Amino acid sequence: MLTGNYYMIYMKFTFSSMLSEMKPSEIRELLKMANTKGLISFGGGMPDPATFPVEELEAIMADIFKNSSANAFQYGVTQGIKPLREQIRRLVKETENIDCTEDQINVTSGSQQALYAVSKVLVEPGRSVITELPTYVGAISANNANKVNMVGIEMDDNGMRTDLLEDKLSKMKAGGKLPEFIYVIPNFHNPAGYTLSLERRKHLIELAVDYNVPIVEDNPYGELRYYGSKIPSIKSMDPDNYVIYMGTFSKVMTPGLRIGYVLGDAEFISKVNLLKQALDLSTNTLSEYIAYEYLKRDIMKKQIPKNIEIYRKKRDAMLKALSDNFPSNSKWSKPDGGMFVWATVDPAIDTTRMLARSVKNGVAYISGVSFHPNAEKRNNMRINFSYPSVEDIHEGIRRLSKTLEEEAAEIESSPAKAQ
Amino acid sequence: MLTGNYYMIYMKFTFSSMLSEMKPSEIRELLKMANTKGLISFGGGMPDPATFPVEELEAIMADIFKNSSANAFQYGVTQGIKPLREQIRRLVKETENIDCTEDQINVTSGSQQALYAVSKVLVEPGRSVITELPTYVGAISANNANKVNMVGIEMDDNGMRTDLLEDKLSKMKAGGKLPEFIYVIPNFHNPAGYTLSLERRKHLIELAVDYNVPIVEDNPYGELRYYGSKIPSIKSMDPDNYVIYMGTFSKVMTPGLRIGYVLGDAEFISKVNLLKQALDLSTNTLSEYIAYEYLKRDIMKKQIPKNIEIYRKKRDAMLKALSDNFPSNSKWSKPDGGMFVWATVDPAIDTTRMLARSVKNGVAYISGVSFHPNAEKRNNMRINFSYPSVEDIHEGIRRLSKTLEEEAAEIESSPAKAQ
Numbered sequence: 129m130l131t132g133n134y135y136m137i138y139m140k141f142t143f144s145s146m147l148s149e150m151k152p153s154e155i156r157e158l159l160k161m162a163n164t165k166g167l168i169s170f171g172g173g174m175p176d177p178a179t180f181p182v183e184e185l186e187a188i189m190a191d192i193f194k195n196s197s198a199n200a201f202q203y204g205v206t207q208g209i210k211p212l213r214e215q216i217r218r219l220v221k222e223t224e225n226i227d228c229t230e231d232q233i234n235v236t237s238g239s240q241q242a243l244y245a246v247s248k249v250l251v252e253p254g255r256s257v258i259t260e261l262p263t264y265v266g267a268i269s270a271n272n273a274n275k276v277n278m279v280g281i282e283m284d285d286n287g288m289r290t291d292l293l294e295d296k297l298s299k300m301k302a303g304g305k306l307p308e309f310i311y312v313i314p315n316f317h318n319p320a321g322y323t324l325s326l327e328r329r330k331h332l333i334e335l336a337v338d339y340n341v342p343i344v345e346d347n348p349y350g351e352l353r354y355y356g357s358k359i360p361s362i363k364s365m366d367p368d369n370y371v372i373y374m375g376t377f378s379k380v381m382t383p384g385l386r387i388g389y390v391l392g393d394a395e396f397i398s399k400v401n402l403l404k405q406a407l408d409l410s411t412n413t414l415s416e417y418i419a420y421e422y423l424k425r426d427i428m429k430k431q432i433p434k435n436i437e438i439y440r441k442k443r444d445a446m447l448k449a450l451s452d453n454f455p456s457n458s459k460w461s462k463p464d465g466g467m468f469v470w471a472t473v474d475p476a477i478d479t480t481r482m483l484a485r486s487v488k489n490g491v492a493y494i495s496g497v498s499f500h501p502n503a504e505k506r507n508n509m510r511i512n513f514s515y516p517s518v519e520d521i522h523e524g525i526r527r528l529s530k531t532l533e534e535e536a537a538e539i540e541s542s543p544a545k546a547q
Numbered sequence: 548m549l550t551g552n553y554y555m556i557y558m559k560f561t562f563s564s565m566l567s568e569m570k571p572s573e574i575r576e577l578l579k580m581a582n583t584k585g586l587i588s589f590g591g592g593m594p595d596p597a598t599f600p601v602e603e604l605e606a607i608m609a610d611i612f613k614n615s616s617a618n619a620f621q622y623g624v625t626q627g628i629k630p631l632r633e634q635i636r637r638l639v640k641e642t643e644n645i646d647c648t649e650d651q652i653n654v655t656s657g658s659q660q661a662l663y664a665v666s667k668v669l670v671e672p673g674r675s676v677i678t679e680l681p682t683y684v685g686a687i688s689a690n691n692a693n694k695v696n697m698v699g700i701e702m703d704d705n706g707m708r709t710d711l712l713e714d715k716l717s718k719m720k721a722g723g724k725l726p727e728f729i730y731v732i733p734n735f736h737n738p739a740g741y742t743l744s745l746e747r748r749k750h751l752i753e754l755a756v757d758y759n760v761p762i763v764e765d766n767p768y769g770e771l772r773y774y775g776s777k778i779p780s781i782k783s784m785d786p787d788n789y790v791i792y793m794g795t796f797s798k799v800m801t802p803g804l805r806i807g808y809v810l811g812d813a814e815f816i817s818k819v820n821l822l823k824q825a826l827d828l829s830t831n832t833l834s835e836y837i838a839y840e841y842l843k844r845d846i847m848k849k850q851i852p853k854n855i856e857i858y859r860k861k862r863d864a865m866l867k868a869l870s871d872n873f874p875s876n877s878k879w880s881k882p883d884g885g886m887f888v889w890a891t892v893d894p895a896i897d898t899t900r901m902l903a904r905s906v907k908n909g910v911a912y913i914s915g916v917s918f919h920p921n922a923e924k925r926n927n928m929r930i931n932f933s934y935p936s937v938e939d940i941h942e943g944i945r946r947l948s949k950t951l952e953e954e955a956a957e958i959e960s961s962p963a964k965a966q
Contacts, residue, residue: 141761141815142727144671150821177617185620186612193605198596201604201801237656237805237827244826248692252563253672266828273667273825308561342560382620384832386656396560402569406692407663408656409685412831413803 146253150272168524170511171492173318173467176442179435180382181427188421196417204413207401208235208389212416215423216375216389223351224361226373228391234400237411239348239376239388242400243270245407246344246372246390249399251276251308258296258310260288262470262499262508264318264346267311271501278501279307285461287324288312290331297339309342309372310335314362316349316466319499319510323464329362336370342393343371348379349466351432354440356464369393377419379467380428380435385415439467439514442521446513449525455532460511467514470496474536478506482535489534491527565672569691587943589930590911592737592886595861598854599801600846607840615836623832625823626816627654627808631835634842635794635808642770643780645792647810653819656830658767658795658807661819662689664826665763665791665809668818670695670727677715677729679707681889681918681927683737683765686730690920697920698726704880706743707731709750716758728761728791729754733781735768735885738918738929742883748781755789761812762790767798768885770851773859775883788812796838798886799847799854804834858886858933861940865932868944874951879930886933889915893955897925901954908953910946 192200207213213230220226236242243266251257253275259267261280271278279300281293293310300306312332314324324332336343345362363373372392377385390400404410422428446469450460460471473479479495486492496508511528513521611619626632632649639645655661662685670676672694678686680699690697698719700712712729719725731751733743743751755762764781782792791811796804809819823829841847865888869879879890892898898914905911915927930947932940 141669141812142671143815143818144668146667146672150825172622174622177621180616180620182612182616182620185616189608189612193601193608197599197601197604201599201601201803202596203591203593203797203802237831240828241826248565249563250560252561253565266825269825273822378622383622384620386827386829386831393560396562399562403692406569406685406688407660407826408805409659410805412656412805412834415831415833 146273146275150269166490167487167492168490168516168520168527169492170513170516170524170528171494172515173512174515175379175383175435175467176438176514179431179438181422181431184422184425184427184430185382185418188418188425191421192414192417200414200417202413204410204416206404206410208233208411209413209416209420212420212423213389215420216391219423219428220363220373220375220391224347224373225364226361226391232394232397233389233391234397234404235411235416236374236388236390236400236404237408238378238383238386239346239374239390240266240270241404241407242374242388242390243267243346244273245400245403246309246311246374247271247274247276249396249403250342256300256305256307258293258307259501260312260317260320262319262496262505263311263501264313265494265498267346268499268501276308280501283317283320283322285322287314287317287322287328288332290328290335293332294335297335297341301339306339306341309344311344311346312362313346313348315347315359316352316463316468318349318466319468319494319496320470321461321463321466321468322470323359326359329359329365332362333365333367333370337367345371345373347373348376350375351380351428352435352439352467353465354436354443363392372396377422380431381419381422385418386412387415387419442513442516442518445518445521446511446525449522453525453529455529455536458532467512469511469513471509471511473507473509473532475507476539477532477535479509480506482531485535486528486531489527489531491524491531493528565692565694569688585909586906586911587909587935587939587946588911589932589935589943589947590913591934592931593934594798594802594854594886595857595933598850598857600841600850603841603844603846603849604801604837607837607844610840611833611836619833619836621832623829623835625829626820627652627830628832628835628839631839631842634839635810638842638847639782639792639794639810643766643792644783645780645810651813651816652808652810653816653823654830654835655793655807655809655819655823656827657797657802657805658765658793658809659685659689660823660826661793661807661809662686662765663692664819664822665728665730665793666690666693666695668815668822669761675719675724675726677712677726678920679731679736679739681738681915681924682730682920683732684913684917686765687918687920695727699920702736702739702741704741706733706736706741706747707751709747709754712751713754716754716760720758725758725760728763730763730765731781732765732767734766734778735771735882735887737768737885738887738913738915739889740880740882740885740887741889742778745778748778748784751781752784752786752789756786764790764792766792767795769794770799770847771854771858771886772884773855773862782811791815796841799850800838800841804837805831806834806838861932861935861937864937864940865930865944868941872944872948874948874955877951886931888930888932890928890930892926892928892951894926895958896951896954898928899925901950904954905947905950908946908950910943910950912947
């Protein structure tokens with residue numbers, strides 16, 4: 129009966145068109161190279177393991193084994209264990225002046241799951257959302273997986289240009305197709321490093337109300353401010369549940385525990401909970417217990433100053449190395465926090481094309497197209513400073529500068545080849 | 548500018564039609580009641596925490612803190628850490644005689660994520676798959692979330708009736724719409740408790756080849772056999788990657804660590820990996836390290852006999868309690884393994900309607916409609932025996948029998964009310 133001919137075998141699997149927009153993430157591919165000998169990677173967005181509160185986690189684990197192993201290793205509720213949601217409620221009140229109840233919070237398997245859920249729950253395939261331009265690659269993949277179109281709004285040093293947003297909303301309304309939500313990363317943007325000014329946050333809320341479009345505020349880096357003063361969260365200025373807010377314990381606790389959360393409108397949260405039953409039943413219960421103890425013991429408050437001390441030095445080293453080495457026709461953001469610098473180089477250079485040369489020269493980055501939903505920009509790169517050491521930052525930027533010079537020289541000598 | 552009137556506020560969020568088929572799972576709701584004082588729950592599908600290898604996990608955690616904390620708490624690769632995939636490759640070879648490479652394996656956040664990915668990757672919304680009838684509620688929610696239709700094939704004591712499957716495939720082919728895959732839980736089926744016979748496994752493979760339709764073999768309970776002899780996995784008889792196989796460490800290691808896996812056709816696995824970047828970036832890294840050490844140290848081989856000893860007693864107690872107490876017009880499956888008995892009661896009884904009375908009487912179950920994609924059956928229930936104690940099994944089945952008698956008496960006295 130095993131009659132399969134080649135054609136039959138070839139056609140055995142057909143794949144959903146939902147995936148047609150998706151391509152392997154350069155970042156995830158680069159993660160695989162991260163341990164390549166001698167390569168200095170500015171590519172990932174990984175925290176420095178020196179920031180992990182290992183001793184405190186060890187004490188927490190000992191207590192979990194002593195007191196809660198029957199629950200911590202068991203299935204948990206889809207929304208997240210209630211003690212953790214109560215601690216998250218306290219956290220967002222204390223750090224971002226956000227008022228909510230624990231019923232308005234859904235714990236997620238990293239904030240990536242929250243990004244996927246927002247896109248899946250709020251947007252019919254084929255419809256649109258607004259993002260900053262550039263925007264986070266994980267938001268792009270979540271939207272692509274759900275066939276959601278992205279309309280990008282340019283940024284400057286003060287974040288998304290809300291004047292351009294207003295124009296766009298006005299035009300979209302005239303065309304009868306408002307976006308389903310406006311996605312912003314207001315603090316120390318990934319990849320751009322910019323922070324949305326207070327004035328623009330207020331403008332953004334006004335536009336959300338006027339056009340009746342929800343805002344999705346993604347704040348993974350808010351606690352990692354190295355200079356300047358905190359700006360109030362958009363959610364804290366929310367007049368009436370226009371804002372869905374998401375956070376994560378990947379940048380301050382540890383990423384491997386995959387704990388994020390999303391909060392906002394109660395009906396929306398109930399839909400997220402319903403979807404999450406289909407996605408993974410529940411978040412890792414052990415991680416939820418760890419995160420609960422981490423918050424209850426106020427370890428975050430002890431960890432943040434240490435993280436800031438480590439990352440501020442790296443950020444300063446990165447900006448100095450860029451200033452000392454990068455070609456004069458380049459420019460870059462000067463972030464007050466977070467993990468990334470966004471560099472714009474010689475317009476003749478295609479940073480995707482240059483990546484192979486760069487890796488050969490011993491340094492990696494993520495090219496700008498990864499952060500453009502429609503891949504329109506070619507001469508940007510995201511440079512991470514949280515993971516590499518200060519020494520590697522200096523050496524890596526020297527290698528990258530050399531790479532830029534070599535690439536520019538080749539283009540000049542043979543312009544056709546560069547196209 | 549805060550001009551929002553009631554209409555505007557009400558319409559702020561619109562929800563994707565992808566979720567219209569989804570309703571809150573009775574099981575997840577029941578999990579919330581699981582700690583209600585005095586309630587005996589046959590509702591969940593939870594392992595007995597007495598089976599958790601807590602001492603061994605504690606030793607593993609101590610070693611992780613000593614040797615691997617910088618990696619175990621860091622972001623991991625989307626496909627799953629390679630050492631774990633190598634151990635899974637060894638495991639499926641040893642236990643199920645499955646040959647594959649570690650590149651053909653994707654670690655998932657519980658097998659629920661694998662169910663979601665299979666549906667999302669292989670099926671265009673609006674198209675169909677075949678399932679057993681009844682089938683696992685998590686597969687129903689995954690398919691509903693992706694707008695995938697389910698066509699059910701009735702089961703008997705030997706599992707899915709492949710004669711009916713053959714008829715159905717023939718009709719679907721004649722109609723020009725073959726299903727995208729055939730989903731089966733061959734061992735100790737959830738919810739039905741039946742095991743697919745060797746003869747039918749062979750027939751199933753023949754049909755897959757003849758009709759060129761992939762099989763998705765879901766095997767969460769395979770290691771939990773209390774009587775009889777192991778039957779070869781469908782994947783081990785696979786002539787040429789017709790079978791996608793999925794497994795989990797929720798039933799033998801612990802569920803709270805949320806580690807599942809899916810293996811099969813290389814192109815399919817690459818698509819799962821791509822989708823997983825959008826779903827959650829990667830599985831919990833700490834859990835992956837724990838699962839790796841658990842397999843490397845062969846703890847599973849030590850744990851399984853203990854689990855079997857505990858569960859066999861519970862299964863025997865359950866079948867005895869049913870035989871001693873249940874109304875004579877009921878029947879139920881006699882599973883050789885797994886965690887569930889499937890009972891069919893008086894056709895006049897709607898088990899969904901009866902649930903409130905049952906909880907009032909101090910016992911919970913999951914009504915049969917939860918396991919029927921189109922909710923067509925009304926007089927079945929799934930009864931779990933892995934979680935409750937032997938004493939609670941006896942007492943709970945007494946309560947449930949009393950509930951059935953009360954419900955039947957009420958229907959007899961007032962038939963209209965029962966409709």
